[in-house]
Amino acid sequence: MTSNTEKEMELKFQRMLFKVQESLTGDEVQDLVFLCSDLLSLKDLSTVTSAGQLFTLLENRALLSIEDASLLLELLSIIKRKSLIRSLTLDEFMPTDGTTYSQQISPYRQLLYELSESICEQDLKNIKFLLLKTLSRKKLERDTTLLQLFLEMEKEDLLDENKLENLQKIIAEINPSLEKRITQYKTERYESGGMLIAQEIGDITPVPYTHTSPQVLTSLTSLTSVDVEGEVDRLSLTEGAAAISGDQSQHVDSHSVIENENLDLTVTENGDIQQYEMKGDRRGFCLIINNCNFKSLRRREGTDIDEGSLKGVFKWLGFEVLTKQDCSSHQILQALRDLAARDHTRADCVVCCVLSHGRAEGIVGVDEKIVTYRELIENLTSNQCRSLFKKPKLFFIQACRGTDNQPAAFPPIFSKDEDTTVSDAAVPRDSIPERADYLLAMSTVPHYASYREPEKGTWFIQSLCRNLKLLVPRGSDLLTILTKVNSDVSKKTDKSGVKKQMPQPEFTLTKRVVFPPPKTPPPLP
Structure with missing residues (x-):
């Protein structure tokens, strides 16, 4: 009986993955590939053309399983597929031993994705122009996406979570409001212990990123809100005219x-x-x-x-x-x-x-x-x-x-x-x-x-x-x-x-x- 139940759950899990695969566009698959580039080798990811291939790689690395699908939940949340999340049965494939869902996609990787979502086509052309003396023209072809540019900059050692200055200068020329988002990330990383700044000197010593970041996936139905005193979603609107x-x-x-x-x-x-x-x-x-x-x-x-x-x-x-x-x-x-x-x-x-x-x-x-x-x-x-x-x-x-x-401030009449x-x-x-x-x-x-x-x-x-x-x-x-x-x-x-x-x-x-x-x-x- 147990064996039949396990087979049914396995089949249900594969059906869920297939539903996600069929729901994602090609661009969204490449977004997920980029977000997973710290979890899987770039060589393996270079051959991924479908969500199914990506899921297989994650399963082989024990990052995605029938016992723990929290990474899938996190990825879909980051790319804002909320309606797809609600249509799935993800709660059946989450740890039941009280384990919290740790953030597996680094804040740095999420920052780069957030920047790419805020850059228009003309801004991308301008970024490529500013990189002409830094990257080869082949890597700056018309169909190269901003996420692909980020990966190329990382390969050339021009960009990583401790080396954002080059990107920040480029973004500052293209879109000053986005440049402030990079500054905000640096501040948050420092305040959370990601950077140690030496007293008076200002030297910055990097501290390796760990998967002990604050919990970001508190429930399956409310993925974007923070309901804890003292914590407010950083995307809050200015309120009041x-x-x-x-x-x-x-x-x-x-x-x-x-x-x-x-x-x-x-x-x-x-x-x-x-x-x-x-x-x-x-x-x-x-x-x-x-x-x-x-x-x-x-x-x-x-x-x-x-x-x-x-x-x-x-x-x-x-x-x-x-x-x-x-x-x-x-x-x-x-x-x-x-x-x-x-x-x-x-x-x-x-x-x-x-x-x-x-x-x-x-x-x-x-x-x-x-x-x-x-x-x-x-x-x-x-x-x-x-x-x-x-x-x-x-x-x-x-x-x-x-x-x-x-x-009202007076009693009822x-x-x-x-x-x-x-x-x-x-x-x-x-x-x-x-x-x-x-x-x-x-x-x-x-x-x-x-x-x-x-x-x-x-x-x-x-x-x-x-x-x-x-x-x-x-x-x-x-x-x-x-x-x-x-x-x-x-x-x-x-x-x-x-x-x-x-x-x-x-x-x-x-x-x-x-x-x-x-x-x-x-x-x-």
Whole structure:
């Protein structure tokens, strides 16, 4: 019986590996090859053309097995294949003796991969030009990828985890904001014991990398969040409009941090922040995902009012509006993939509005499965959609981020049975974009509910539409408008005077978003 069970598990394991193999693109396979270049010999890796070949090498080295598939989990997490991870049965192939999952891909290797994901085609051409006197022309051919260049630099002893100066100089000339990421890596490595700096002299003595790094794979369902006091995901967004617009914005989440090194604000000679260009042939696409009818959750009465308001305002602003109703989790992600597949070359920006129930993990589809905020936005990164490179990607999210109510500062006056305000509770710890030029305008701060009036729509969306119509003609930038939305919504309450709501914009914008004032009057309410 035991033998049959073992054979069944072995067959299931091989089926899982086959599913991963069939799901990965050729480029993703080469990404995995690069990430494994510290674990396997370059000679063996040079012949790998499929994920199956790579898995065989890892199995032969006892790095991947039916007893421990944590390396596969780590690799898929690094290349951001979250939906694939969720579709697998990886938990069946993890150690059951209480062993923690140690980080096997070094932070150095992950840094290089992260840099490659942030470099556009033109930047790669510039890097190759700067390496003309260092590497042979054959190694700088047109189809050579940045990861292949890194490997060539390592072969020439121009690059390793203790020798980043050459790469840092090149990146500094190409993309200063990415150069700061290398500096950040050096700092983190020093602080974690990776470098010993001699007192006063400044000599740097390398310490070998060990596999005792902090745990990075804490669960199969939350691979990108850190929920430990004192630790915050380094990809956190700047929170609150005050960071750019100069206006005041309530800052509530005590676990959030401002990472200025991730923002490369373009300024003019007199110190003013520049604006994104809004001179394209068209403003862009606006996708509205409106979920009303759920399998067992309460129907979102009044959401059609929000959809109508958003349609009217964004058409008035010059957007081509696309709408999707009652989407499952899969359909939400497919709608984003379809949006990314469109040509945005002549567009100024892109907008996505999501109206749905929300839970701690993210947005809820009508099938009541979760779509995390990271999944929501990752399809529109510049790597996934080149025509959106350096263009603002604007998300407006109407959903709860928890079930707590924000109480007012005075006692209730009316009885609860007179209250017709409904909560959308059903916060995203991982609602963290990894690229520049993003805005996520959230209807509420983490852990709290947001409110919807069946006859009037939601407080947040209605305030957003009203203030866009009021302030765009005055030339106000989007963050200033969202600050006004914050102010308006913060003053609202239910009839009992108990429930309160505080919206929260999060962004990695590098310029001001200013919509050109339309020549026509704003749409009627």
